[in-house]
Amino acid sequence: AQKVTQAQTEISVVEKEDVTLDCVYETRDTTYYLFWYKQPPSGELVFLIRRNSFDEQNEISGRYSWNFQKSTSSFNFTITASQVVDSAVYFCALVRGSTLGRLYFGRGTQLTVWP
Amino acid sequence: DADVTQTPRNRITKTGKRIMLECSQTKGHDRMYWYRQDPGLGLQLIYYSFDVKDINKGEISDGYSVSRQAQAKFSLSLESAIPNQTALYFCATSDPRDSTDTQYFGPGTRLTVL
Numbered sequence: 495a496q497k498v499t500q501a502q503t504e505i506s507v508v509e510k511e512d513v514t515l516d517c518v519y520e521t522r523d524t525t526y527y528l529f530w531y532k533q534p535p536s537g538e539l540v541f542l543i544r545r546n547s548f549d550e551q552n553e554i555s556g557r558y559s560w561n562f563q564k565s566t567s568s569f570n571f572t573i574t575a576s577q578v579v580d581s582a583v584y585f586c587a588l589v590r591g592s593t594l595g596r597l598y599f600g601r602g603t604q605l606t607v608w609p
Numbered sequence: 610d611a612d613v614t615q616t617p618r619n620r621i622t623k624t625g626k627r628i629m630l631e632c633s634q635t636k637g638h639d640r641m642y643w644y645r646q647d648p649g650l651g652l653q654l655i656y657y658s659f660d661v662k663d664i665n666k667g668e669i670s671d672g673y674s675v676s677r678q679a680q681a682k683f684s685l686s687l688e689s690a691i692p693n694q695t696a697l698y699f700c701a702t703s704d705p706r707d708s709t710d711t712q713y714f715g716p717g718t719r720l721t722v723l
Binding site: 540601 | 659697
């Protein structure tokens, strides 16, 4: 079965702290895609990043970075020097290569950044 | 203008009423999806459509039906709404030419069934 686990339900940090959101996935497919979405308090879902199973290269985009490790089935997300505007629910998700269209979501991590 | 729009954005209805949620997109994507979000549960797939003639059930299709009127329009209906269908509903689209099948979401419809 496909499964995405975000063990951290809620995280609180103070502005300028670094924070890492964990994501562990489970699939038997050798081809799959991993995603992170952000849901700010306004409610919309914003696509942040995707990774395919053959590309373990880490990625940095401004204050955001992603660490994909197949050996531990993890796709963690780090925000450096957090800001109040980063406060949101963050979802990790998985698509299997064999069943494109079925996006499996984790339950999300509520991040609160205090000024 | 937003690429994926949902109407209405908020709706309060009563148990037993029929209600339709609509989704339109200007992204030119063939694939469209309906999800519901309940607090603390992430998003669950209700129905999805890979083209106008293709409709598939997702994880939680009971109590829902859909209609794909055109490439750009995908509607979700609750034939007889019940209180546990109170949730945030999202429409999404993706492009089959995109091998990663990245889905892009609408702004959501908050539905309350009394």
